[in-house]
Amino acid sequence: MTLYFTSEHEWLRVEGDTAVVGITQHAADELGELVFVETKPAGTQVKAGEAVAVVESVKAASDIYAPVDGEIVDGNAALADDPSIVSSDPQGAGWIVTFRLSNPAQLDGLMDAVAYAAFVG
Amino acid sequence: MGTDSSLLHTPLHTLHQDFGGKMVPFAGYAMPLQYADGIMAEHRHVREHVGLFDVSHMGQVRIRPRSGHVEDAALALERLVPADIVALKPNRQRYTQFTNPSGGILDDLMVIAQEDCLLLVVNAACKQADFAHLQDNLADCLVEPLPDRALLALQGPEAQDVLSSFDADAATMRFMDVCMLEIDGARCIVSRSGYTGEDGYEISLSAKDADRVARQLLQHQQVRLIGLGARDSLRLEAGLCLYGADIDETTTPVEAALEWSIQKSRRTGGARAGGFPGADIKLDQLEKGVPRRRVGLLPTGRAPVRHGAPLYADAALADKVGEVTSGAFGPTLEAPVAMGYVATPHAGIGTELVAELRGRGVATRVAALPLVPARFRR
Numbered sequence: 001m002t003l004y005f006t007s008e009h010e011w012l013r014v015e016g017d018t019a020v021v022g023i024t025q026h027a028a029d030e031l032g033e034l035v036f037v038e039t040k041p042a043g044t045q046v047k048a049g050e051a052v053a054v055v056e057s058v059k060a061a062s063d064i065y066a067p068v069d070g071e072i073v074d075g076n077a078a079l080a081d082d083p084s085i086v087s088s089d090p091q092g093a094g095w096i097v098t099f100r101l102s103n104p105a106q107l108d109g110l111m112d113a114v115a116y117a118a119f120v121g
Numbered sequence: 122m123g124t125d126s127s128l129l130h131t132p133l134h135t136l137h138q139d140f141g142g143k144m145v146p147f148a149g150y151a152m153p154l155q156y157a158d159g160i161m162a163e164h165r166h167v168r169e170h171v172g173l174f175d176v177s178h179m180g181q182v183r184i185r186p187r188s189g190h191v192e193d194a195a196l197a198l199e200r201l202v203p204a205d206i207v208a209l210k211p212n213r214q215r216y217t218q219f220t221n222p223s224g225g226i227l228d229d230l231m232v233i234a235q236e237d238c239l240l241l242v243v244n245a246a247c248k249q250a251d252f253a254h255l256q257d258n259l260a261d262c263l264v265e266p267l268p269d270r271a272l273l274a275l276q277g278p279e280a281q282d283v284l285s286s287f288d289a290d291a292a293t294m295r296f297m298d299v300c301m302l303e304i305d306g307a308r309c310i311v312s313r314s315g316y317t318g319e320d321g322y323e324i325s326l327s328a329k330d331a332d333r334v335a336r337q338l339l340q341h342q343q344v345r346l347i348g349l350g351a352r353d354s355l356r357l358e359a360g361l362c363l364y365g366a367d368i369d370e371t372t373t374p375v376e377a378a379l380e381w382s383i384q385k386s387r388r389t390g391g392a393r394a395g396g397f398p399g400a401d402i403k404l405d406q407l408e409k410g411v412p413r414r415r416v417g418l419l420p421t422g423r424a425p426v427r428h429g430a431p432l433y434a435d436a437a438l439a440d441k442v443g444e445v446t447s448g449a450f451g452p453t454l455e456a457p458v459a460m461g462y463v464a465t466p467h468a469g470i471g472t473e474l475v476a477e478l479r480g481r482g483v484a485t486r487v488a489a490l491p492l493v494p495a496r497f498r499r
Contacts, residue, residue, distance in 0.1 A: 032350075033161045035450035036423045038479075054479065056425050058160045058450045059350050083423075 004107055005116030006067045011091060012099070014107065018073065019099045021052065023064060026120045028090035032057045034083040039075030039097050046070065048106060053096050055086060064096055068106035073098040131177035132271045132328040136335055140346050148245035150178040153348040160350035164452040167317055167355055168493075171277035172347035173338050180248025181267040181325060182255065184239040194239050197259045198232065203374060203397045205384035209234040212299045214312045216382050218374055219254060224402035225370035226377070227254065229362065231323075233299050233312060240310065242272065242323070244364045271331035275338060276321030276347075276355075278496065283341045284311070284322055291322065296497040305330075305337040316352065318359025318495045351452075358451045358458055360417055360490030366428055367415060367446045367460055373399070375406040376462065378415045378490070383407070414468040417488040418445065418459040418476070425450045425457045426476040426483055433475045434467060436482045442467045445476060453493050463487060 004012045004019075009027035012019040023031075036056040046052055051063040052072055075097050079085060086094035101107070111119060128151040137144060142153030153175070155163060166172055186193035195206040204217035211234050219227040228247040233240040243251045248266075255264040275284060284291035288302040294313040302311045307330035315321040326334060338344050353363070362368045368377045386392045389404045420426045425448055432443035443463035451458035459476075467474060470489050475482040 032155065032159050035161075036425065038424060056450065058164070058354050058425075058452065059154075061425070061427065080423075 003113055004067070004110040005113065005119075006065075006110055007119065008065050008067070010064060010067055012067055012107075012110070014101070014104075017101050017104060019070075019101060020095045021064070021067065021097050021099050022095040023055070023086065023090050024116070024120075025090055028087050028094070031055065031062060031087070032059070033087045037076075037079040037083045037086060037096065040072050042072055042074055044072045046072065052099070055083070055096075066099070067110060069102045071100045071102065073100050129178075131175055132331040133175040133177060133335055136332055137175065137346075142346070142348065145349070147349060148178055150245065152178060153346070155348035155350045156346050158345065160348070160354065161452045163345065163347045163351035164354050166345050167277045167319060167347055167351065168453050169278070170343040170345070171275060171279045171283055171321075171341070172317075172351070173335060173344050174274040174276065174347050174352055175271075175335070176274050176323070177271040177328070177331065178245040179272055180241075180243040180245065180251060181270045181272065182241045182243065182252060183265040183267055184241065184255065184259065185237070185263040185265065187261055187263065189237075191234070191237055191239070194262050195234070197262050198239060199387070199393060199396060201254065201258055201397060202230075202232075203383045203387050203400070203403060204232070205386045205393070206232060206234070206239070207393065208384070208386065211236050214297045214299050214314055218368070218379065218382070219251065220374070220398045220403070221370055222398045223370075224373040224399035224406070226364070226368045226372060226374060227251070227370060229364050229368060231312070231314065233310070235299075240325070242325075246365060269328045270325050271328045273324040273326070273331065273335060273338070274315050274317075274321060275324060275344070276315045276317040276319050278320060279343050280319070280321040281498070283338065283344055286341070287337070296499045304334050307334050309334070313498065316359075316361055317355040318361070318491055318493055319355075320496055320498050354449050354452060357447050357449055357460065358453055358491065358493040359495060360460065360492060362415075363447055372415075372462070373403055373406060373411070375403055376411045376413055376415065380407055411465060413443065413462045413464050415446070415460060416463050416468050416470075417490040417492050418448075418461055418474075418485050419488045419492065420448075420457040420459060420476055420483050420485040422483060423450075423457065424478055424483065426459050426478050426485065431477045432461060432463060432485065433477065433482070436475050438475065438477055438482055442474065451492065458492050459485070460490070
């Protein structure tokens with residue numbers, strides 16, 4: 001199991017060819033309390049940089065992007081009833097989608113925890 | 122989040138930083154979007170207790186008649202706005218709009234009548250244009266922008282308890298009354314009004330007193346600082362227009378459902394009918410109706426439907442009948458809330474429309490404004 005981070009403030013926890021994707025504490029703090037989360041349906045094929053979900057605060061909607069190419073396996077159903085889980089536990093219970101990687105070599109372009117901490121400053 | 126060094130600061134900038142304000146650019150100022158509690162908690166705090174807002178970025182301007190007779194200032198201002206200003210008694214406030222010749226709205230504003238002058242409060246983003254508009258058109262008056270005055274809003278059901286602890290006269294004021302109050306030694310021009318739908322006050326005071334007075338108000342444990350984020354969600358639930366979103370140069374006051382702010386004396390047959398820019402269009406609309414109206418909107422589900430979202434008559438998303446002009450999640454209703462313009466045949470309260478959100482339809486009902494009942498002390 002390896003943890004990766006993106007410059008779009010997402011994290012991926014990778015096991016084999018599957019990743020759990022969410023937003024970082026930094027992103028959650030910036031967005032504020034979320035009121036709505038909508039994920040793309042299971043089976044959706046996405047390229048790196050395409051939206052896998054939309055998260056909405058009182059003020060604004062923000063896309064969550066696929067960090068690498070792949071297919072959405074599942075969205076976090078708990079967020080439909082309580083989107084604030086993303087705000088309170090973004091790197092745990094507030095995960096957003098699970099994702100099957102179609103090109104794991106793309107992971108090499110992402111940051112590890114140390115690099116991400118430096119990136120956020 | 123860094124803010125551009127070219128941004129202007131209000132007299133409360135240090136206070137915002139001391140209280141952890143998340144500063145964002147707004148109308149050329151660095152303004153607090155929110156504080157540590159966040160928008161949802163700040164919104165609810167105003168509905169339940171009291172919030173303190175810094176709105177010092179707004180424009181304040183004094184209009185003095187060269188003749189010395191305040192009625193001449195009122196008559197002069199009536200050349201630019203559709204409200205009855207002559208009948209506005211000293212120490213009362215009234216809402217109106219600067220209109221343009223095509224019937225649209227250049228800005229909306231509050232007018233306070235004082236014994237010898239008028240005091241106007243205008244939107245931050247429009248204030249330089251408004252000052253020029255006044256100077257160009259009111260040659261019979263002295264138009265004095267007041268950049269050295271700050272403006273605070275104290276809003277919420279416990280606002281009277283807090284303000285009357287400084288000056289007991291606060292409790293005697295009714296909605297839209299104006300009174301000189303002394304708050305911690307500072308002489309303040311206070312109106313019982315606001316932009317939240319709650320009871321409350323707006324407090325104009327010298328910039329040099331603003332930080333001290335704000336900190337004194339915050340000594341009351343029920344008072345918390347509230348940012349622009351919650352200000353927006355509060356005013357949206359209250360059905361109040363945001364200039365640049367819900368009203369602008371292309372919307373008339375009648376389309377915007379603001380005809381209550383055009384008193385009888387300025388309407389056809391009134392003592393001083395017309396005489397403001399675009400009067401012919403607006404008075405005609407008052408009699409014959411308008412092709413579209415600003416309405417409240419309640420989308421179903423939890424997803425906010427925001428500014429710019431098209432509105433359709435049915436789920437086929439074929440027959441466009443309107444557009445959302447403000448939309449957010451309403452923390453008091455715990456549901457999405459919106460306002461927008463809808464073709465008059467579809468603008469009746471209870472009409473079922475469909476908003477387009479990310480390519481799909483969201484059932485949306487036309488609802489009476491305000492979406493959350495106002496609690497003014499009339």
